[in-house]
Amino acid sequence: MLKYSILTEQFVQxxxxxxxxxxxxxxxxxxxxxxxxxxSAVKSLRKxxxxxxxxxxxxxxLTVANVAINAGIAxxxxxxxxxxxxxxxxxxxxxxxxxxxxxxxVLPLASSLLDRNRMRKxxxxxxxxxxxxxGERANxxxxxxxxVMYVAGVEKPALPTIYSxxxxxxxxxxxxxGKAILAFQPEAEVRAxxxxxxxxxxxxxxxxxxxxxxxxLGQTRERGYAIDRAEHALGSCCVAAPIFxxxxxxxxxxxxxxxxxxxxxxxxxxVRHTAEVIxxxxx
Numbered sequence: 001m002l003k004y005s006i007l008t009e010q011f012v013q014x015x016x017x018x019x020x021x022x023x024x025x026x027x028x029x030x031x032x033x034x035x036x037x038x039x040s041a042v043k044s045l046r047k048x049x050x051x052x053x054x055x056x057x058x059x060x061x062l063t064v065a066n067v068a069i070n071a072g073i074a075x076x077x078x079x080x081x082x083x084x085x086x087x088x089x090x091x092x093x094x095x096x097x098x099x100x101x102x103x104x105x106v107l108p109l110a111s112s113l114l115d116r117n118r119m120r121k122x123x124x125x126x127x128x129x130x131x132x133x134x135g136e137r138a139n140x141x142x143x144x145x146x147x148v149m150y151v152a153g154v155e156k157p158a159l160p161t162i163y164s165x166x167x168x169x170x171x172x173x174x175x176x177x178g179k180a181i182l183a184f185q186p187e188a189e190v191r192a193x194x195x196x197x198x199x200x201x202x203x204x205x206x207x208x209x210x211x212x213x214x215x216x217l218g219q220t221r222e223r224g225y226a227i228d229r230a231e232h233a234l235g236s237c238c239v240a241a242p243i244f245x246x247x248x249x250x251x252x253x254x255x256x257x258x259x260x261x262x263x264x265x266x267x268x269x270x271v272r273h274t275a276e277v278i279x280x281x282x283x
Contacts (some may be wrong), residue, residue: 047073051081052102055091061099110167119243119252120152122281126274127154127254134267136256139238141177144169146197148178148253156258170232173199173213174206176240179226180253183217184242190217206231225268226253229261237261239268241275246283254278 054070055062062070068078082100085091089105114120123140131138131154140152147169172178172193182190199208207213220226228238240255254275258264 047071047077048081048085051078051085052090052106055100056102056106061094061101063097063099067100114151114166117151119245119278119282123243123252123254123278124152126278127152130254130256130270130274131155132157133270134256134264136258136264136267138254138256139165139177139240140252140254141175141181141240142252143172143178143181146172146193148172148175148181151252171197171200171202173197174202174228174231176226176228176238176255176257177253179217179220179228180240180242180255181250183220183226184244184250190214202232203230203234205229223268224272226255227261227265228257235259237264239264239271241268241272243275243282244279251282 050071050073051067054067058066058070064079064082065075067082068075071078073081082091082093086093086100086103089103091100092103093100119142120140127138127140135156135158137156137159138154139150141148141150143149148171149167149169150165151167153165170178172182182193194210194213199210199213200206201208207216225239225241228236228240230237236257237260238255238257239261240253242250243252243254245251254271256264256267256271
């Protein structure tokens with residue numbers, strides 16, 4: 001807290017002339033308005049966001065105790081934040097067992113983000129065309145906090161058209177979307193990401209050796225598309241190509257996925273062309 005000082009005089013009583021000032025002034029500290037952010041409020045906001053993330057990342061409804069553990073906060077603190085978030089509609093609580101799920105208040109926020117993302121808007125009609133031409137599921141992803149986040153997609157024509165992967169993410173090192181983006185990023189940024197995120201194995205085909213992974217990115221740059229050989233989930237392969245902005249920076253990737261890699265590789269030229277068309281529209 002910042003303070004400023006003023007000098008004021010103390011007085012003594014004189015029998016002849018009344019109040020007279022002392023000879024030396026007295027320094028008085030007077031508090032001013034707070035210039036720094038309220039640290040308590042910032043901590044509270046972080047805890048509230050941790051509660052939201054704990055519930056959102058769970059694959060099933062959580063109890064308040066579970067939320068506290070996953071968010072790394074005390075149970076009484078978690079309870080207070082849960083009550084506030086439930087009242088605001090960001091969480092919903094089952095009246096029968098008290099378990100927590102995400103509330104509908106988050107949907108307008110997500111909708112606003114998706115509707116205003118230019119790359120996504122430009123890609124949507126091309127995703128539809130790519131899925132129809134290949135007969136496979138088409139995906140659009142971006143790199144977010146060292147992971148690939150799915151922001152759009154179209155299911156294969158043989159399946160219902162409901163796409164349920166919005167907002168879901170996968171490790172960048174074992175997805176073709178992630179490798180397509182990383183391959184065209186500056187090497188320093190890739191090294192920094194690998195320092196933060198180890199190459200964790202999810203299947204027998206996941207690349208876990210940094211030297212091998214660097215070679216994989218080099219091959220991706222040479223051929224112009226990335227391959228996921230069931231590296232994140234068994235029975236799920238993918239081929240993807242990067243999307244560039246007006247400054248030739250990779251800002252996303254588009255790909256097709258299916259159970260078998262061989263038919264997907266046959267569509268690599270179409271995937272690359274689709275990515276190039278979307279990149280052109282972003283100029």
